[in-house]
Amino acid sequence: MTTKMRSEIAEQPAALRATLDALLPRVGEVEQLAGQTRQLLFIARGTSDNAAVYGRYLAEAHTGRLSTLAAPSIATTYKRKLDLDGVLAVALSQSGRTEEIVETLAWAKDCGARTVAITNGGEQSPLAQAADLALCTLAGEEKAVPATKTYTTQLAALAVLGLGLGADVDAADLQRVPDAVEKLIAEPGDLDAIVEGLADKPGVVVSGRGLAFSTALELALKLKEACYLHAMGLSYADLLHGPIAVVDEDTPAILVAAGEGPTLAGTVALAERVTGAGASAFTVGGGTALSSVATAALNGPDLPEWVAPLGLIVPGQLLTEALARRLGIDPDAPRGLNKVTQTD
Template identity: 75%
Template sequence: MSTSRMRAEIGEQPGALRRTLEGLLPRVGDIADLARETRQVLFIARGSSDNAAVYGRYLVESHAGRLATLAAPSIATTYRRKVDLDGVLAVAISQSGKTEEIVQTMEWAASCGARTVAVTNGHGSPLAEAAEVALLTEAGDELAVPATKTYTTQLAALAVLGLGLGADVDRADLDRVPDEVERLIAATEASPALPEIVGELARVPGAVVSGRGIAFGTALELALKIKEACYLHAMGLSYADLLHGPIAVVDAQTPALLVAADDGPTLPGTIALAERVRSAGAKAFTVGGGAGLAGAGNAALAGPDLPEWVAPLGLIVPGQILVENLARALGLDPDVPRGLNKVTQTD
């Protein structure tokens, strides 16, 4: 079978990340200047961009000490209610910059007193033009419907945003990301665990995908990709929420995919969850988490050798490759999932 466009774009991510970081790291000062007039952050997004926003939220709260929340765009576009957003930095995220709901919600936020930042791959787009500061990613054209390189470059932009907000992290960690993603692509495709996990997922109706903290957005994004490209039921949950009841759905026909950085405070809990899944007679497949998580699961894809705060920029990559392989194993075209378009307009 010929290489899919999705797979080609997965392979373009190291270059896209290099260009994006080169273009955006000099903007840290611009972000800092705008942020001085704010005290909390409101992320505005839908779809994969919303999953990127989850990463942004955890990064800002855990490392920059600012309250961060996810917006409900319907308050602006459907209920049309005003909210006091004085002191708020509104960060709107859209790969195209053309989704009317996101543009309208950012403009609404500004009218409510917020300062505005756009994260978009759409140079010259309505979103980029309307924001006070536009963080333009350099993913290039993305033709496959499932977002890959536009998603990881959004994460890169949000990492730069975190620096501008004063996050207590080592900026030099970002310099390692493109090479690590390049290494990870090759390592994932050579891993004997890849066909094993694909084969197992191809014979079940769905899976639970779980992570926590900074890796939670990765779990949500991987679940979305499984639903979009493979038409399987995939539930993305924080492992804390999973343990509150939905753990009952994990069984012989519903394996768990668990994601984690190789370090950080949520890793022990993810390892314990893998052990609990297996003790219940279900399969636990893991992405990242180092040797500890790999040893607790049935089959493992290695994650990036990156600190937790920046790990999501690489952690989703084995998941992307897994999804592309799974779609083809199911006889599906991962480039053009049914019922989806590259730009989705919502009311």
């Protein structure tokens, strides 16, 4: 039987097309609001926080704006007021109903920030209602607990945000994303080999850098949520500062990279170091440069680095779903999780 998670992975090309069709005409609205600001503050938790990491790297690498990930507890627990004049606060929530995120966005506005909401919850969701501008994704209802199409459409909304911030990129690249994702779903690469390579392992290190770091974090989260693996998501720079000691024959590495860009060479070198130490290096993306040094490889999208994360996660989603089934776990309803998580 096809799982809900697998069905929703397959719905991503259509969800991305609908979201981009709805949001690309609104670049001018983003530009007008962002013109009153100079830096960004991303407010999110969980999968949305991983999407925010992509937003941060995109903003800093391609718009020249300082960007920060918020600590919502400053607003909700410590209740400290900060000077956010000149800040564009961007809150992300799949449902638009996570009270902590709604409260933190309202706090940011009260502190002087201009505000943007990115949500699949619609214009009437509490988060959208709290924002100066709402960029609502059109992923449709997501029934599986692990987020798939709501995550990739969040990335699409962040890419549109980047265009509104004046990113030095080609907007036409976004139009190629749905087809690239469709191809990855049809041809993910060495999926079965990697599932078997992870099936008897207690843990895995997932690593990437720069714009691909968000994918590493999200894939690690998915493997924890749906497969109950001890999955550690790290920048490869942080991995080399000590945690690489945990990578061995019982703890493989999954290394993620776009097919181009300044972090690819370092990812290739890390894969060679991992296999040289006798551990398995499973890879996602990175073109032939990375796959040629891998133990087994998942394909990446034929996309420029700035939009590659919209495709890079897709083989990882397929891996998570297949590995969960291989382990006898229902990926649609992992233990201890709900679709909407409330935190204080």
